[in-house]
Amino acid sequence: MDFIELDGVEKVFDVRRRTGFLRRERREVRAVDGISFRVPRGEMVGYIGPNGAGKSTTIKMLTGILTPSGGRLRVAGIDPARERTKLAHRIGVVFGQRTTLWWDLPLRDSYRLMHRMYRIPDARFRENLDRCVELLDLGALLEVPVRQLSLGQRMRGDIAAALLHDPEVLYLDEPTIGLDVISKAKVRGFLRELNAERSTTVLLTTHDLTDIEQLCKRVMVIDHGRLVYDGALAGLHEVGRSERTLVVDLERELPPIELGSEPSVRVVKVEGPRQWLAFPAAGSAAPLVARIAAEYPLVDLSVREPDIESVIAKMYVSDPGL
Numbered sequence: 001m002d003f004i005e006l007d008g009v010e011k012v013f014d015v016r017r018r019t020g021f022l023r024r025e026r027r028e029v030r031a032v033d034g035i036s037f038r039v040p041r042g043e044m045v046g047y048i049g050p051n052g053a054g055k056s057t058t059i060k061m062l063t064g065i066l067t068p069s070g071g072r073l074r075v076a077g078i079d080p081a082r083e084r085t086k087l088a089h090r091i092g093v094v095f096g097q098r099t100t101l102w103w104d105l106p107l108r109d110s111y112r113l114m115h116r117m118y119r120i121p122d123a124r125f126r127e128n129l130d131r132c133v134e135l136l137d138l139g140a141l142l143e144v145p146v147r148q149l150s151l152g153q154r155m156r157g158d159i160a161a162a163l164l165h166d167p168e169v170l171y172l173d174e175p176t177i178g179l180d181v182i183s184k185a186k187v188r189g190f191l192r193e194l195n196a197e198r199s200t201t202v203l204l205t206t207h208d209l210t211d212i213e214q215l216c217k218r219v220m221v222i223d224h225g226r227l228v229y230d231g232a233l234a235g236l237h238e239v240g241r242s243e244r245t246l247v248v249d250l251e252r253e254l255p256p257i258e259l260g261s262e263p264s265v266r267v268v269k270v271e272g273p274r275q276w277l278a279f280p281a282a283g284s285a286a287p288l289v290a291r292i293a294a295e296y297p298l299v300d301l302s303v304r305e306p307d308i309e310s311v312i313a314k315m316y317v318s319d320p321g322l
């Protein structure tokens with residue numbers, strides 16, 4: 001059995017927007033749009049994509065904070081949304097932008113509270129804490145209140161906090177964001193060791209390609225709520241090169257556009273009167289536009305280059321050594 005299993009998982013948010021004095025518009029946002037993947041126990045996987053692609057929403061569903069709108073999701077055989085507390089004992093979560101530590105307390109006191117909250121056996125707790133203190137170099141920081149720690153120190157503190165209860169899987173959301181080179185190296189070294197020693201399964205969200213390169217053999221790319229790549233890092237260069245998107249605004253809400261004789265063109269998303277069509281990047285958009293204009297009540301349109309390509313380009317620019 002795979003440790004993490006997603007089959008056609010969806011999350012749709014109902015967003016209400018004020019459009020006039022008394023008028024409100026209801027709109028559906030498909031944050032995650034039918035994602036399927038499997039992660040075996042002990043694998044470290046990168047989960048990347050542009051802002052707003054649906055990464056955090058996926059992680060929130062994996063922890064049980066959010067309930068999927070559709071599809072099937074299991075972590076260690078558990079449905080996270082239904083058995084969130086049971087799952088909490090088996091997972092660890094680190095959100096780079098937020099801390100789970102108590103701001104006014106020294107690190108050591110935060111850890112003591114977690115010791116009790118998770119009912120970690122004393123010997124186990126001591127052993128895990130000692131290990132984290134050693135590998136994450138926390139010895140001199142244990143008596144320092146969290147508010148006085150630098151970002152890199154706090155992050156190391158947060159990672160230790162997520163591991164005291166021996167989780168089988170660790171979700172890391174931007175664990176190296178804003179860290180200096182030395183702190184980054186420390187965090188990466190630690191994660192590598194953790195994975196090798198304990199076979200902890202790791203799902204890593206990051207904008208830093210070096211994180212992925214040094215830690216993950218496999219990378220998944222999410223874009224507009226869909227999985228657009230799942231494979232080795234080396235193949236990532238090709239992502240997004242193959243398709244562009246035509247965004248069309250029709251006069252009214254209609255079923256997905258059908259162009260029978262164009263099998264390479266497919267509707268990837270519909271929101272009210274707006275539809276997104278993917279088409280081969282090598283071809284011209286002109287004949288496609290002409291056909292849609294002739295057969296549908298077209299109001300407006302635009303052609304989009306894949307967002308994901310710019311993200312990946314940016315990642316490569318930030319690390320020209322690759």
Ligand SMILES: Nc1ncnc2c1ncn2[C@@H]1O[C@H](COP(=O)(O)OP(=O)(O)OP(=O)(O)O)[C@@H](O)[C@H]1O
Pocket residue numbers: 013014015029030031049050051052053054055056057058
């Ligand atoms: N609670 C919510 N209510 C309504 N819309 C939401 C909610 N949470 C997320 N969204 C929308 O869902 C989409 C996916 O958001 P998500 O935070 O999962 O993206 P992300 O890939 O984590 O982005 P980032 O890299 O910026 O953190 C976005 O369009 C976002 O605006």
